[in-house]
Amino acid sequence: MGGKIRVLIAKPGLDGHDRGAKVVARALRDAGYEVIYTGLRRTPHEIARMALEEDVNVVGLSLLSGAHNELFPAVIAELKKAGLNDVVVFGGGVIPDDDVDFLKKSGLAAVFTPGTPLQTVVDFIKNNVKPR
Protein backbone atom coordinates (compact mmCIF):
# COMPACT_ATOMS: atom_id res chain seq x y z
CA MET A 1 0.00 0.00 0.00
CA GLY A 2 1.55 3.31 -1.09
CA GLY A 3 1.56 6.33 1.13
CA LYS A 4 -0.93 9.11 0.63
CA ILE A 5 0.30 12.58 -0.17
CA ARG A 6 -0.22 14.79 2.87
CA VAL A 7 -0.43 18.56 2.54
CA LEU A 8 -0.19 21.19 5.27
CA ILE A 9 -2.11 24.34 4.38
CA ALA A 10 -0.74 27.05 6.62
CA LYS A 11 -1.58 30.63 7.51
CA PRO A 12 1.55 32.38 8.81
CA GLY A 13 1.49 35.67 10.63
CA LEU A 14 -1.16 38.24 11.37
CA ASP A 15 -3.68 37.64 8.63
CA GLY A 16 -7.26 36.68 9.39
CA HIS A 17 -8.35 35.95 5.83
CA ASP A 18 -8.51 32.24 5.14
CA ARG A 19 -11.26 31.88 2.54
CA GLY A 20 -8.61 31.29 -0.12
CA ALA A 21 -6.72 28.76 1.99
CA LYS A 22 -9.96 26.87 2.65
CA VAL A 23 -10.92 26.84 -1.04
CA VAL A 24 -7.50 25.42 -1.92
CA ALA A 25 -7.70 22.89 0.94
CA ARG A 26 -11.03 21.70 -0.34
CA ALA A 27 -9.82 21.38 -3.93
CA LEU A 28 -6.86 19.30 -2.73
CA ARG A 29 -9.16 17.09 -0.66
CA ASP A 30 -11.30 16.53 -3.75
CA ALA A 31 -8.14 15.61 -5.66
CA GLY A 32 -7.56 12.82 -3.12
CA TYR A 33 -4.96 14.39 -0.85
CA GLU A 34 -4.99 14.43 2.94
CA VAL A 35 -5.02 18.09 3.88
CA ILE A 36 -4.16 19.36 7.34
CA TYR A 37 -5.15 22.94 8.04
CA THR A 38 -3.17 24.89 10.64
CA GLY A 39 -5.77 27.51 11.46
CA LEU A 40 -5.01 31.21 11.60
CA ARG A 41 -2.04 33.23 12.82
CA ARG A 42 0.70 30.64 13.15
CA THR A 43 4.34 31.48 13.63
CA PRO A 44 6.92 30.08 11.19
CA HIS A 45 8.20 27.91 14.05
CA GLU A 46 4.72 26.49 14.74
CA ILE A 47 4.22 25.72 11.05
CA ALA A 48 7.52 23.84 10.85
CA ARG A 49 6.67 21.91 13.99
CA MET A 50 3.30 20.91 12.52
CA ALA A 51 4.91 19.85 9.25
CA LEU A 52 7.30 17.72 11.29
CA GLU A 53 4.61 16.07 13.43
CA GLU A 54 2.32 15.43 10.46
CA ASP A 55 5.13 14.15 8.19
CA VAL A 56 3.69 16.08 5.25
CA ASN A 57 5.05 16.00 1.72
CA VAL A 58 3.93 19.52 0.90
CA VAL A 59 3.42 22.82 2.72
CA GLY A 60 1.17 25.44 1.12
CA LEU A 61 1.45 28.94 2.57
CA SER A 62 -1.35 31.45 2.21
CA LEU A 63 -0.90 35.12 2.96
CA LEU A 64 -2.95 38.17 2.05
CA SER A 65 -1.39 40.72 4.35
CA GLY A 66 1.59 41.72 2.23
CA ALA A 67 4.20 40.28 4.58
CA HIS A 68 5.05 37.35 2.28
CA ASN A 69 8.61 38.53 1.60
CA GLU A 70 9.29 38.28 5.34
CA LEU A 71 7.21 35.32 6.41
CA PHE A 72 7.59 32.86 3.53
CA PRO A 73 11.41 32.79 3.75
CA ALA A 74 11.09 32.60 7.56
CA VAL A 75 8.96 29.46 7.23
CA ILE A 76 11.49 27.96 4.79
CA ALA A 77 14.27 28.66 7.30
CA GLU A 78 12.31 26.98 10.12
CA LEU A 79 11.57 23.95 7.94
CA LYS A 80 15.30 23.62 7.19
CA LYS A 81 16.10 23.99 10.88
CA ALA A 82 13.68 21.14 11.60
CA GLY A 83 15.52 19.02 9.04
CA LEU A 84 12.60 18.96 6.60
CA ASN A 85 14.63 19.34 3.45
CA ASP A 86 12.47 17.16 1.22
CA VAL A 87 9.21 19.04 1.82
CA VAL A 88 7.91 20.92 -1.23
CA VAL A 89 6.74 24.44 -0.35
CA PHE A 90 4.40 26.58 -2.40
CA GLY A 91 2.80 29.92 -1.66
CA GLY A 92 -0.28 31.82 -2.66
CA GLY A 93 -2.19 34.98 -1.97
CA VAL A 94 -2.12 38.62 -2.88
CA ILE A 95 1.44 38.62 -4.16
CA PRO A 96 2.69 41.14 -6.72
CA ASP A 97 4.37 39.65 -9.80
CA ASP A 98 7.54 41.56 -8.90
CA ASP A 99 7.95 39.51 -5.72
CA VAL A 100 7.61 36.08 -7.33
CA ASP A 101 11.25 35.78 -8.40
CA PHE A 102 12.52 36.65 -4.94
CA LEU A 103 10.20 34.09 -3.30
CA LYS A 104 11.25 31.36 -5.71
CA LYS A 105 14.89 32.13 -5.00
CA SER A 106 14.05 31.85 -1.30
CA GLY A 107 13.00 28.26 -1.79
CA LEU A 108 9.34 28.26 -2.82
CA ALA A 109 8.70 25.78 -5.59
CA ALA A 110 5.72 27.76 -6.90
CA VAL A 111 3.83 30.96 -6.22
CA PHE A 112 0.16 31.20 -7.12
CA THR A 113 -1.20 34.71 -7.55
CA PRO A 114 -4.87 35.80 -7.61
CA GLY A 115 -6.90 34.24 -10.42
CA THR A 116 -4.92 30.98 -10.50
CA PRO A 117 -7.31 28.13 -11.45
CA LEU A 118 -7.59 25.50 -8.70
CA GLN A 119 -6.63 22.83 -11.19
CA THR A 120 -3.24 24.50 -11.59
CA VAL A 121 -2.54 23.97 -7.88
CA VAL A 122 -3.74 20.37 -8.03
CA ASP A 123 -1.59 19.71 -11.13
CA PHE A 124 1.43 21.29 -9.46
CA ILE A 125 1.26 18.74 -6.64
CA LYS A 126 0.51 15.90 -9.01
CA ASN A 127 3.58 16.74 -11.09
CA ASN A 128 6.03 17.72 -8.37
CA VAL A 129 5.31 15.58 -5.33
CA LYS A 130 5.75 11.86 -4.98
CA PRO A 131 4.33 9.78 -2.13
CA ARG A 132 6.99 8.33 0.16
Next chain:
Amino acid sequence: MRTLAEVSRALSNVENRKSGYIDLLDSLYKKGKPAKVIGITGSPGVGKSTLVDSLIKVLVQKGKKVAVIAVDPSSPFSGGAILGDRIRMNTSSDDVFIRSVATRGAVGGISDAVFNMIVVFRAAGYEYVIVETVGVGQNEISISKLSDITALVLNPSSGDDIQMMKAGIMEVGDIFIINKSDLAGVDELEAYIKASFPEHSSQVLRTNARTGKGVKDLLALIDSIYETEKQKIKDKSKQILKEGLRTLLLHEASKRVEAMISDADIKLDEIIEAKTSPYEEMKRLLSEV
Protein backbone atom coordinates in the same frame (compact mmCIF):
# COMPACT_ATOMS: atom_id res chain seq x y z
CA MET B 1 13.77 6.56 17.48
CA ARG B 2 15.63 9.46 19.01
CA THR B 3 14.30 12.47 17.16
CA LEU B 4 10.81 13.77 16.53
CA ALA B 5 11.41 13.31 12.81
CA GLU B 6 12.03 9.61 13.42
CA VAL B 7 8.87 9.29 15.48
CA SER B 8 6.92 11.08 12.77
CA ARG B 9 8.30 8.90 9.99
CA ALA B 10 7.67 5.75 12.03
CA LEU B 11 4.04 6.82 12.36
CA SER B 12 3.81 7.24 8.58
CA ASN B 13 5.41 3.89 7.86
CA VAL B 14 3.04 2.20 10.26
CA GLU B 15 0.01 3.99 8.85
CA ASN B 16 1.02 3.17 5.28
CA ARG B 17 1.97 -0.40 6.19
CA LYS B 18 5.29 0.15 4.51
CA SER B 19 7.28 -3.03 4.11
CA GLY B 20 9.04 -3.92 7.33
CA TYR B 21 6.47 -2.16 9.49
CA ILE B 22 5.63 -5.30 11.45
CA ASP B 23 9.27 -5.80 12.45
CA LEU B 24 9.53 -2.12 13.36
CA LEU B 25 6.45 -2.37 15.58
CA ASP B 26 7.73 -5.59 17.11
CA SER B 27 10.92 -3.93 18.32
CA LEU B 28 9.10 -0.77 19.41
CA TYR B 29 6.48 -2.71 21.36
CA LYS B 30 9.12 -4.46 23.42
CA LYS B 31 10.77 -1.13 24.24
CA GLY B 32 7.50 0.62 25.05
CA LYS B 33 6.58 1.97 28.46
CA PRO B 34 3.05 2.03 29.82
CA ALA B 35 0.91 4.97 28.74
CA LYS B 36 -2.57 6.11 29.61
CA VAL B 37 -4.70 5.89 26.49
CA ILE B 38 -7.77 8.10 26.60
CA GLY B 39 -10.43 8.16 23.89
CA ILE B 40 -12.40 11.34 23.37
CA THR B 41 -15.46 10.99 21.19
CA GLY B 42 -18.72 12.75 20.47
CA SER B 43 -20.71 14.39 17.68
CA PRO B 44 -19.15 17.02 15.40
CA GLY B 45 -19.06 20.45 17.00
CA VAL B 46 -19.44 19.45 20.65
CA GLY B 47 -15.97 20.78 21.43
CA LYS B 48 -13.75 17.68 21.36
CA SER B 49 -10.70 19.39 19.87
CA THR B 50 -11.02 22.40 22.16
CA LEU B 51 -11.34 20.07 25.13
CA VAL B 52 -8.27 18.13 24.04
CA ASP B 53 -6.38 21.44 23.81
CA SER B 54 -7.41 22.30 27.37
CA LEU B 55 -6.42 18.85 28.55
CA ILE B 56 -3.01 19.21 26.85
CA LYS B 57 -2.45 22.50 28.69
CA VAL B 58 -3.18 20.93 32.08
CA LEU B 59 -0.96 17.91 31.34
CA VAL B 60 1.93 20.05 30.10
CA GLN B 61 1.72 22.16 33.26
CA LYS B 62 2.18 18.94 35.21
CA GLY B 63 5.26 18.13 33.16
CA LYS B 64 3.71 15.23 31.26
CA LYS B 65 4.51 14.16 27.72
CA VAL B 66 1.33 14.04 25.64
CA ALA B 67 0.59 12.55 22.24
CA VAL B 68 -2.64 13.22 20.39
CA ILE B 69 -4.05 11.16 17.55
CA ALA B 70 -6.79 13.25 15.93
CA VAL B 71 -8.92 11.23 13.56
CA ASP B 72 -11.12 12.77 10.86
CA PRO B 73 -13.00 11.04 8.05
CA SER B 74 -11.67 10.41 4.52
CA SER B 75 -14.01 11.09 1.63
CA PRO B 76 -15.31 7.78 0.26
CA PHE B 77 -15.38 9.42 -3.19
CA SER B 78 -12.00 11.09 -3.60
CA GLY B 79 -10.06 9.37 -0.82
CA GLY B 80 -8.98 12.82 0.31
CA ALA B 81 -9.58 14.36 3.70
CA ILE B 82 -9.59 17.66 5.52
CA LEU B 83 -7.92 17.20 8.88
CA GLY B 84 -8.87 20.23 10.88
CA ASP B 85 -8.47 19.34 14.52
CA ARG B 86 -5.25 21.29 14.90
CA ILE B 87 -7.11 24.55 14.32
CA ARG B 88 -8.27 24.42 17.95
CA MET B 89 -5.03 23.09 19.37
CA ASN B 90 -2.75 25.97 20.26
CA THR B 91 -0.49 24.68 22.98
CA SER B 92 3.08 24.94 21.78
CA SER B 93 5.33 22.67 23.76
CA ASP B 94 8.12 20.26 23.02
CA ASP B 95 6.31 17.74 25.20
CA VAL B 96 3.29 17.59 22.89
CA PHE B 97 3.06 15.64 19.64
CA ILE B 98 -0.13 15.94 17.61
CA ARG B 99 -0.78 13.71 14.63
CA SER B 100 -3.82 14.00 12.37
CA VAL B 101 -5.08 10.75 10.88
CA ALA B 102 -7.62 10.17 8.12
CA THR B 103 -9.89 7.13 8.37
CA ARG B 104 -8.89 5.99 4.84
CA GLY B 105 -12.09 4.01 4.47
CA ALA B 106 -10.66 0.51 4.82
CA VAL B 107 -12.61 -1.83 7.04
CA GLY B 108 -10.76 -2.02 10.31
CA GLY B 109 -8.18 0.35 8.82
CA ILE B 110 -8.44 3.00 11.45
CA SER B 111 -8.44 0.46 14.21
CA ASP B 112 -5.26 -1.14 12.94
CA ALA B 113 -3.50 2.18 12.38
CA VAL B 114 -4.45 3.69 15.72
CA PHE B 115 -3.49 0.62 17.72
CA ASN B 116 -0.10 0.55 16.04
CA MET B 117 0.45 4.31 16.29
CA ILE B 118 -0.10 4.08 20.04
CA VAL B 119 2.71 1.50 20.11
CA VAL B 120 5.00 4.04 18.42
CA PHE B 121 4.07 6.80 20.89
CA ARG B 122 4.63 4.52 23.87
CA ALA B 123 8.08 3.61 22.62
CA ALA B 124 8.82 7.33 22.24
CA GLY B 125 8.04 7.89 25.90
CA TYR B 126 4.66 9.61 25.76
CA GLU B 127 2.81 9.13 29.04
CA TYR B 128 -0.64 10.09 27.83
CA VAL B 129 -2.04 9.27 24.41
CA ILE B 130 -5.30 11.04 23.63
CA VAL B 131 -7.25 9.67 20.69
CA GLU B 132 -9.92 11.98 19.36
CA THR B 133 -12.54 10.61 16.97
CA VAL B 134 -15.92 11.68 15.76
CA GLY B 135 -18.71 9.65 17.32
CA VAL B 136 -19.57 6.51 15.47
CA GLY B 137 -22.50 4.16 15.46
CA GLN B 138 -22.70 0.75 16.98
CA ASN B 139 -21.47 -1.13 13.94
CA GLU B 140 -18.27 0.79 13.43
CA ILE B 141 -14.97 -0.04 15.02
CA SER B 142 -15.22 2.33 17.88
CA ILE B 143 -12.47 4.05 19.73
CA SER B 144 -13.73 2.52 22.96
CA LYS B 145 -12.21 -0.77 21.83
CA LEU B 146 -8.74 0.79 21.68
CA SER B 147 -8.58 3.14 24.65
CA ASP B 148 -8.35 2.37 28.37
CA ILE B 149 -10.94 5.00 29.17
CA THR B 150 -13.40 6.57 26.76
CA ALA B 151 -14.90 9.97 27.42
CA LEU B 152 -18.06 10.86 25.56
CA VAL B 153 -18.49 14.60 25.01
CA LEU B 154 -22.03 15.96 24.96
CA ASN B 155 -23.62 19.40 24.97
CA PRO B 156 -26.64 20.66 26.84
CA SER B 157 -29.72 20.09 24.73
CA SER B 158 -28.09 17.03 23.07
CA GLY B 159 -31.46 15.32 23.30
CA ASP B 160 -33.92 13.86 25.72
CA ASP B 161 -34.04 10.60 27.63
CA ILE B 162 -35.01 8.64 24.54
CA GLN B 163 -31.64 9.57 22.98
CA MET B 164 -30.01 8.08 26.07
CA MET B 165 -31.87 4.84 25.57
CA LYS B 166 -30.79 4.45 21.96
CA ALA B 167 -28.16 1.82 21.58
CA GLY B 168 -24.77 2.78 20.27
CA ILE B 169 -22.72 5.83 20.98
CA MET B 170 -23.96 6.42 24.52
CA GLU B 171 -22.88 2.97 25.57
CA VAL B 172 -19.19 3.56 24.77
CA GLY B 173 -18.68 6.14 27.48
CA ASP B 174 -16.79 5.46 30.70
CA ILE B 175 -16.91 9.18 31.42
CA PHE B 176 -19.64 11.57 30.28
CA ILE B 177 -18.55 15.15 29.71
CA ILE B 178 -21.12 17.88 29.42
CA ASN B 179 -19.14 20.50 27.55
CA LYS B 180 -20.30 24.08 26.87
CA SER B 181 -21.73 23.81 30.36
CA ASP B 182 -22.49 27.52 30.43
CA LEU B 183 -25.43 26.88 28.11
CA ALA B 184 -28.95 26.24 29.31
CA GLY B 185 -30.11 22.69 29.89
CA VAL B 186 -27.10 21.33 31.82
CA ASP B 187 -29.07 20.17 34.84
CA GLU B 188 -31.58 18.33 32.66
CA LEU B 189 -28.88 16.55 30.64
CA GLU B 190 -26.98 15.53 33.75
CA ALA B 191 -30.17 14.15 35.26
CA TYR B 192 -30.94 12.22 32.06
CA ILE B 193 -27.45 10.68 31.95
CA LYS B 194 -27.48 9.72 35.61
CA ALA B 195 -30.94 8.18 35.29
CA SER B 196 -29.96 6.22 32.18
CA PHE B 197 -26.55 5.07 33.39
CA PRO B 198 -26.77 4.88 37.18
CA GLU B 199 -23.54 2.84 37.30
CA HIS B 200 -21.71 5.84 35.80
CA SER B 201 -23.30 8.51 37.94
CA SER B 202 -19.99 9.48 39.53
CA GLN B 203 -18.42 9.85 36.11
CA VAL B 204 -20.49 12.73 34.80
CA LEU B 205 -18.57 15.99 34.53
CA ARG B 206 -19.24 19.53 33.43
CA THR B 207 -16.63 21.40 31.42
CA ASN B 208 -16.19 24.58 29.52
CA ALA B 209 -13.36 23.66 27.17
CA ARG B 210 -12.82 27.21 25.99
CA THR B 211 -12.16 28.63 29.47
CA GLY B 212 -10.70 25.40 30.81
CA LYS B 213 -13.30 25.15 33.56
CA GLY B 214 -13.69 21.59 34.81
CA VAL B 215 -10.75 20.25 32.83
CA LYS B 216 -8.54 19.72 35.89
CA ASP B 217 -11.39 17.72 37.41
CA LEU B 218 -11.54 15.65 34.25
CA LEU B 219 -7.85 14.79 34.48
CA ALA B 220 -8.21 14.03 38.19
CA LEU B 221 -11.09 11.67 37.41
CA ILE B 222 -9.10 9.92 34.68
CA ASP B 223 -6.08 9.48 36.95
CA SER B 224 -8.25 8.26 39.82
CA ILE B 225 -9.80 5.57 37.64
CA TYR B 226 -6.30 4.27 36.90
CA GLU B 227 -5.56 4.31 40.64
CA THR B 228 -8.74 2.78 42.02
CA GLU B 229 -9.84 0.42 39.24
CA LYS B 230 -6.57 -1.32 38.44
CA GLN B 231 -8.21 -4.63 37.65
CA LYS B 232 -10.71 -3.03 35.28
CA ILE B 233 -7.91 -1.21 33.45
CA LYS B 234 -5.92 -4.44 33.22
CA ASP B 235 -8.91 -6.32 31.81
CA LYS B 236 -9.40 -3.50 29.33
CA SER B 237 -5.76 -3.70 28.24
CA LYS B 238 -6.27 -7.36 27.41
CA GLN B 239 -9.36 -6.53 25.36
CA ILE B 240 -7.43 -3.84 23.51
CA LEU B 241 -4.62 -6.27 22.72
CA LYS B 242 -7.12 -8.79 21.42
CA GLU B 243 -8.68 -6.14 19.21
CA GLY B 244 -5.26 -5.09 17.90
CA LEU B 245 -4.31 -8.67 17.22
CA ARG B 246 -7.63 -9.29 15.51
CA THR B 247 -7.14 -6.44 13.06
CA LEU B 248 -3.55 -7.51 12.36
CA LEU B 249 -4.71 -11.04 11.62
CA LEU B 250 -7.62 -9.85 9.50
CA HIS B 251 -5.28 -7.73 7.43
CA GLU B 252 -2.88 -10.64 6.89
CA ALA B 253 -5.79 -12.96 6.13
CA SER B 254 -7.24 -10.65 3.51
CA LYS B 255 -3.81 -10.35 1.88
CA ARG B 256 -3.61 -14.14 1.68
CA VAL B 257 -7.13 -14.42 0.27
CA GLU B 258 -6.19 -11.94 -2.47
CA ALA B 259 -3.10 -13.98 -3.29
CA MET B 260 -5.15 -17.18 -3.26
CA ILE B 261 -7.73 -15.76 -5.66
CA SER B 262 -5.12 -14.50 -8.11
CA ASP B 263 -2.75 -17.50 -7.97
CA ALA B 264 -5.00 -20.49 -7.41
CA ASP B 265 -6.01 -22.78 -10.21
CA ILE B 266 -9.71 -22.23 -9.72
CA LYS B 267 -11.93 -24.68 -11.58
CA LEU B 268 -14.02 -21.99 -13.21
CA ASP B 269 -15.10 -24.06 -16.24
CA GLU B 270 -16.28 -26.88 -14.03
CA ILE B 271 -18.18 -24.43 -11.85
CA ILE B 272 -19.90 -23.00 -14.93
CA GLU B 273 -20.89 -26.52 -16.00
CA ALA B 274 -22.11 -27.15 -12.45
CA LYS B 275 -19.80 -30.14 -12.06
CA THR B 276 -18.62 -28.42 -8.96
CA SER B 277 -19.79 -25.31 -7.16
CA PRO B 278 -18.23 -22.13 -5.73
CA TYR B 279 -18.95 -23.63 -2.31
CA GLU B 280 -17.15 -26.89 -2.91
CA GLU B 281 -14.32 -24.90 -4.50
CA MET B 282 -14.04 -22.71 -1.41
CA LYS B 283 -13.71 -25.78 0.79
CA ARG B 284 -11.06 -27.23 -1.56
CA LEU B 285 -9.01 -24.00 -1.54
CA LEU B 286 -9.24 -23.74 2.23
CA SER B 287 -8.10 -27.33 2.67
CA GLU B 288 -4.97 -26.52 0.61
CA VAL B 289 -3.93 -23.70 2.91
